[in-house]
Amino acid sequence: MKKVWIIFIKEMLDSLRDYRSWSTGLFWAIFGPLMMGGILMMIGSSVRDEIDKPLTLPVQYAENAPNLIRFLEQHEVVIEPAPADPEAAVKRGEVNVVLIIPEEYADDFSASQSATVRLVLDNSRQSAQVDINRIQDLLEGYSAYLGRLRLIVRGVSPEVIEAVIIEEVDVSTPQSRATLFISFLPYFIIFAIFNGAAPIVTDTTAGERERRSLEPLLINPAPRWVFVLGKLLAAFPFSFASLAITLIGFGIVFNVLPVEDYLGVQLGLTAATLLLILLVCLPIVFLASAIQMLVASFARSTKEAGTYLPFIALIPSLPGLALAFFPVKPELWTMLIPTFGQQILINQFMRLEPVSTSDAVVSTLVTLVLSVGITLLAIRLYNREQIVIIKS
Amino acid sequence: MIEVQGLYKSFGKVKAVQNVSFSAANGQITGLLGPNGAGKSTTLRMLYTLLKPDSGFARIDGFDVTAAPLDVQTHIGVLSDSQGLYPRLTARENIRYFGQLHDMQGEALEKQMEQLIGLLDMASIADRRTEGFSTGERLKVAIARALVHDPRNVLLDEPTNGLDVKSTRAMRQFILRLRDAGKCILFTSHIMQEVAALCDQIVIISNGEVAAQGTPAELLRKTGRDNLEDAFIAALGSEEGLQ
Numbered sequence: 175m176k177k178v179w180i181i182f183i184k185e186m187l188d189s190l191r192d193y194r195s196w197s198t199g200l201f202w203a204i205f206g207p208l209m210m211g212g213i214l215m216m217i218g219s220s221v222r223d224e225i226d227k228p229l230t231l232p233v234q235y236a237e238n239a240p241n242l243i244r245f246l247e248q249h250e251v252v253i254e255p256a257p258a259d260p261e262a263a264v265k266r267g268e269v270n271v272v273l274i275i276p277e278e279y280a281d282d283f284s285a286s287q288s289a290t291v292r293l294v295l296d297n298s299r300q301s302a303q304v305d306i307n308r309i310q311d312l313l314e315g316y317s318a319y320l321g322r323l324r325l326i327v328r329g330v331s332p333e334v335i336e337a338v339i340i341e342e343v344d345v346s347t348p349q350s351r352a353t354l355f356i357s358f359l360p361y362f363i364i365f366a367i368f369n370g371a372a373p374i375v376t377d378t379t380a381g382e383r384e385r386r387s388l389e390p391l392l393i394n395p396a397p398r399w400v401f402v403l404g405k406l407l408a409a410f411p412f413s414f415a416s417l418a419i420t421l422i423g424f425g426i427v428f429n430v431l432p433v434e435d436y437l438g439v440q441l442g443l444t445a446a447t448l449l450l451i452l453l454v455c456l457p458i459v460f461l462a463s464a465i466q467m468l469v470a471s472f473a474r475s476t477k478e479a480g481t482y483l484p485f486i487a488l489i490p491s492l493p494g495l496a497l498a499f500f501p502v503k504p505e506l507w508t509m510l511i512p513t514f515g516q517q518i519l520i521n522q523f524m525r526l527e528p529v530s531t532s533d534a535v536v537s538t539l540v541t542l543v544l545s546v547g548i549t550l551l552a553i554r555l556y557n558r559e560q561i562v563i564i565k566s
Numbered sequence: 567m568i569e570v571q572g573l574y575k576s577f578g579k580v581k582a583v584q585n586v587s588f589s590a591a592n593g594q595i596t597g598l599l600g601p602n603g604a605g606k607s608t609t610l611r612m613l614y615t616l617l618k619p620d621s622g623f624a625r626i627d628g629f630d631v632t633a634a635p636l637d638v639q640t641h642i643g644v645l646s647d648s649q650g651l652y653p654r655l656t657a658r659e660n661i662r663y664f665g666q667l668h669d670m671q672g673e674a675l676e677k678q679m680e681q682l683i684g685l686l687d688m689a690s691i692a693d694r695r696t697e698g699f700s701t702g703e704r705l706k707v708a709i710a711r712a713l714v715h716d717p718r719n720v721l722l723d724e725p726t727n728g729l730d731v732k733s734t735r736a737m738r739q740f741i742l743r744l745r746d747a748g749k750c751i752l753f754t755s756h757i758m759q760e761v762a763a764l765c766d767q768i769v770i771i772s773n774g775e776v777a778a779q780g781t782p783a784e785l786l787r788k789t790g791r792d793n794l795e796d797a798f799i800a801a802l803g804s805e806e807g808l809q
Contacts (some may be wrong), residue, residue, distance in 0.1 A: 180666045184655075191654040387650030390708070393614050394667035395639035562616045563577075 177396045181404025185378050189408060195373035196412060202369035203416040206362025207423025214431055229308050231273055232256040232263075238275040239283070239291070245316050251309075260294045270302035271295045271309055286324060359524065360517035361491050363420055363455060368487035370416020371409040371463040378405040379470040380479035389562050398556040402467075406549060409463035417455055421448045442526040454519045454534055457541035461512055462487075464548040471555055493517060509533050512541040567592055567750055568613065568719060572622035575608055582608040584774040585622070590752045590767065592718065595745050597761040598754040599798065600771035606754035607647055609771070610723050613752070614644045626719055640668065643717035645725055649708040653697035657688065660696060661711045668715035675714070682710040686740070702733040709740070720744055722753035726760060738764060762794045770801045777801045 189196065234256035236243050243253055257263040260272035274292040282289040291313065295306050322332040382388040392401065428443040466483055473479035490513035509515035515537030522529045555561060568590040575583040583605040590596035598606045611617040613624055615635040623630055629637040651660050658679065665675045683692050686706045691699065696707055705725075713720065722741070726734045741764060745751055755761050761768055762782060769779040778785060778801035782794055789800040 177667060180663070184652075184663050187659075188652055188654050382650075385650040385653070386648035387652060389616060389646050389648040390644065390650070390664075390712070391667075392616060393639060393642075393644045393646065394664060395636045395669075396667060397636070559617050562611075 177400045178404045178407065181401060182407045185374070185405055185408030186411065189374045189377060189412065192373070192377060195377065199370045199373050199412060199416055200419065203366045203419040204423050206359075206366060206420050207427045210358065210362065210424065211427040211431060214427070214433060228252050229305060230254055231271065231309060232260070232269050234260060234272065234274040235277065236275065238277060238279045239289075242275070242291070242316060245319075246312060249312055251312065264294045264296050267296075267299065267302075270299070270305040273309065273313075359424060360520045362424075363417065363451070363520060364458060364513055364517065365487060365491050366416045366420035367413050367455060367458050368462040368466065368483075368490070371413035371459070371466055372483045372487065374409045374412045375405075375463060375466045376470050376473075376476050376479045376483065378408060379467055380473040381476045383473075384475045392556075392562060399553045402549065402553045402556050406463055406467055406552070409467065410459055413459045413463055414456075417459060418452065421452055424448070442524055447523050447526075450523050450529075451520050454516050454523075454537065457538050457545065458490075458513055458516060460545040461541050461548070462490075464545045464552065468548055468552045468555065471552060471561070490514075506533070506536065509537040510540050512537075512544050515540070567627055568596075568752055569625045570609070570613070570622075571624070573609065573612060573624060574620045574622055575605075575612060575617060576620055582774055583612070583619075586771065586774070586776055587622075588767075588769045588776065588779055590719075590750050592750045593745060593748045594766040595741060595751045595753070595764050596767040596769065597765035598752065598769050598771055599758060599761045600754075600756065600777075601802070602756055604756075604771045605774035606756075606771055607723055608774075610646075610721055610752070610754055613638075614642055614646065614721055615639060640715070641717055642719045642721055643712040643715065645708055645712045645720075645722045647723045649704060651696040651699070651704055651707055654695060656693050656695050657699075657703075657707045657710075658683070658692045660707055661714050664711040665714040670715060678714055678716060679710070682713060685743075686710055687736075701728055702730070702736075705729065705733065705737070713744075717749075719750045720752070722751070724754055724756070726755070726757070734760075758795060758798050770798060772802050777803070 228250050230252040231246065232255065233243065233253050236253060236255075247253060256272050256274070257269065260269075260274060263269050264272060272294040274294065276290060276292065279289045279291065293306075293309065293313070296302060297306070321335070325332050325334065382391065392398070425443055425445065425448050466486055469482050469486055470479040473482060493511070493514040508518050515533070519529060519534055519537060570589065571587050573583050573586045574581075586605070586609055588596070598609065600606050608617065612619050613626065613631060615631050615638050618632055623632070625631070626638045627641045629641065631638050651657075652663070655663070661679050661682070662675065665671075665679065670678065683689055686709060688703070688706045688710070691703055691706075696704065699707070709725075725741070726737050729737060738760070741751060741753070745766075753764075765782070767779070767781060768785060770777045770785075778788060780788065785794065785797045785801065786792065789797040791797045791800055
């Protein structure tokens with residue numbers, strides 16, 4: 175065991191001096207938070223802009239409905255003349271929506287019949303959605319308001335036409351409404367764990383072979399598992415540091431940026447939540463180091479290892495991407511898939527949902543068992559004489 | 567003391583070593599001479615436990631290389647064909663690492679290192695990182711780390727490969743000093759002048775088999791030639807692969 179420590183210390187010293195490698199790892203650790211911060215700011219500013227901006231509405235034949243126009247103006251809509259060809263203008267994206275008031279509107283209205291107005295819009299245009307929704311809401315509001323007045327004039331209670339009233343009970347906490355954004359988070363966290371370990375693992379295995387120091391090293395009197403374990407442990411601090419930096423980064427981004435203003439929600443990324451996420455991710459540090467070590471040990475050079483490892487790092491991150499689009503309920507089977515279980519747990523922590531302790535334990539145990547298995551495989555690989563025959 | 571008896575080793579269909587037997591005594595330099603690809607390095611690798619013999623056995627100071635590899639490893643110092651150093655560690659750190667892996671520590675380790683650094687005339691480079699060292703400087707570090715635990719048996723695989731004349735001479739001097747210190751030295755070479763100049767015992771290997779062995783005088787007598795060069799060629803049966 176003492177020799178495991180000797181190897182660990184040597185690999186730590188060696189790797190710390192290789193500042194280029196670990197600074198690249200550091201970049202990956204802050205890449206996630208920076209990217210999330212950037213996306214949040216972009217989404218936030220565009221959402222806010224559209225809501226704060228007074229709605230300008232091109233209206234054709236505004237003179238046909240002076241009362242409606244007055245109602246709109248009271249609701250901070252700026253009325254402007256419509257372009258000559260409203261449909262073409264909307265199609266080209268010059269205006270988001272055009273209101274057309276037909277000539278017969280006034281007559282129909284006076285006759286207490288349903289008066290028709292026409293909205294020209296392009297539903298496929300994402301950027302126009304806010305304007306379209308607002309003008310539709312305003313027109314429906316106007317229609318309902320007048321309808322009620324007409325009923326009252328006829329001595330009928332407006333409730334007659336409201337057979338069913340929809341009362342919304344929104345059970346989503348503010349945090350869960352931002353799920354789409356934060357469901358990308360586990361992806362970056364897992365990625366950071368793998369990327370933190372990768373340069374160290376590459377250097378201590380494929381690098382050792384490439385610089386032709388593996389053979390002299392293995393002639394030293396120690397069982398092979400000692401070498402495997404020492405090198406594996408040396409990857410842990412770097413992998414862990416990458417995880418911690420990423421989490422701190424996300425903590426800063428989500429607490430310093432006025433996320434509430436951007437999204438209308440507050441995210442539950444408190445220090446306590448971050449600590450819980452850190453804890454459930456710890457087994458992945460082991461897994462990421464072990465699996466990358468096994469793969470890099472087959473590589474003849476660091477360059478070759480560099481072509482394999484990014485794929486390894488990508489595979490466990492895939493469920494995280496899927497999670498962003500197809501939310502999965504935390505069931506036991508999901509906990510049996512290492513890295514997937516943790517991603518679901520991270521999501522639960524962030525959404526301030528109650529997390530089942532047994533889920534966390536199962537996920538941790540499965541990941542640890544798999545990691546131990548992979549480590550044993552690596553030891554077997556180092557016990558084969560081929561380990562020194564593979565030439566660089 | 568190294569004893570080798572009936573060693574066989576194949577890689578797939580390639581018979582690298584076939585029935586190699588010899589012994590190397592303490593206080594003597596034993597040379598394995600043979601053309602490139604004759605099986606010298608494979609034999610040495612079985613001795614330093616990285617390869618397992620298919621059959622036959624090898625013992626170092628009485629420890630079997632297959633049954634007691636860890637004991638063998640503590641009793642040998644090896645300069646293998648791979649002499650890679652850790653470029654981000656200083657020469658001293660490189661040597662210390664291997665010393666620690668041989669259960670050395672503290673005062674004893676530092677003293678032994680200091681002695682080797684003096685012996686190899688490398689004090690000026692001892693605290694520099696090995697990145698950018700010349701071939702000769704790298705070799706010195708590799709030797710120092712191989713001998714830091716003061717092993718009784720020293721295995722050297724083509725130790726003068728790629729060295730300039732000055733470094734080659736220094737290397738030979740060093741090997742002679744080791745012999746005078748009573749070590750059992752086994753080294754491989756494909757350069758017959760080198761073997762002739764250094765060795766007390768010569769084992770000529772060709773196509774994985776021992777073609778002839780003995781002291782230089784015995785080899786001359788056995789082959790009936792009057793110089794070693796002719797004797798080598800007579801033993802090998804051809805001039806192929808020899809310098």
